[in-house]
Amino acid sequence: MTAHPPLEQRRAAELMTRDLLTIAASESVLMAWELMCKAGVHHLPVTDDEGGFVGxxxxxxxxxxxxxxxxxxxxxxxxxxLPSRPPPAVGPSSTVREAARAMLESGGDHVAVTDEHGVLVGLITARDLIGALAGAERDKAPRSGGMPSLYRIEPVLPRTIPAHAARTEPPPG
Structure with a gap:
């Protein structure tokens, strides 16, 4: 077992979830709920059309x-x-204490981890903090060059409308 410094002194990058499922800002509340249910997550970062972090x-x-x-x-x-105020965020080198304080100040149970340009690189939730405190941290994906894995699921529509769906009048019969 690797010895860690006290939890409040550890860095946000050590606790954050890097592999994140995101949703586009233009998607519906229903789509967000569906994605959360299918993926078994309680938080979805929202991104604009250019992939920028919105909340x-x-x-x-x-x-x-x-x-x-x-x-x-x-x-x-x-x-x-989304609230009208900017989303709470800390940097990857921020301490866990700073991340927890940002959660408390925002009244939420999560804090985004963003780089110096405001790009989302991870997310820390209250569950992550409790897991770390209990010594039951979940397995983290290995670092892969610093960029997080952000997944975006979009609906897929058929390229052409099937002949039976394109009819505007009932079939002869």
Whole structure:
């Protein structure tokens, strides 16, 4: 077992999740929920069309704002759930203490880890902190040249409309 410095002195880069599933800012709240359910995650970083970091939507916010009586609300952009203030963020060399303080100050259970240009490189959640405190850190992907793995799932539509779907009038019969 590798000896670590006290948790509050460790660096954000040691605890952050690097392999992140992201969602485009133009996607719907329903798409965000579907992605979270399929991937088994509670936080989705939101990116703009150029891949820039916009914020993080979490499962708690989606469930708190969900309205079964208004299904059109599920189609609104995921950005409608983001707070108006900038998302909390720390640098990879920030201490875990600084990351925890940023979470507390924002009132959230996560903090983005961004580089000096504001590019998202990881995410630390309260679960990551508790896991590290308990000594039950999950396996982290090995470093691969410094860039995080950001995954973006987009809907796939057929290239052509099938003949049976293109009909505008009922078949003869």
């Amino acid at each position: 993080v939507v979490d499962a708690q916010t989606i469930t708190a704002t969900w309205s079964a009586a208004a299904p059109q609300e599920a189609r609104r952009p995921v950005t409608s759930l």
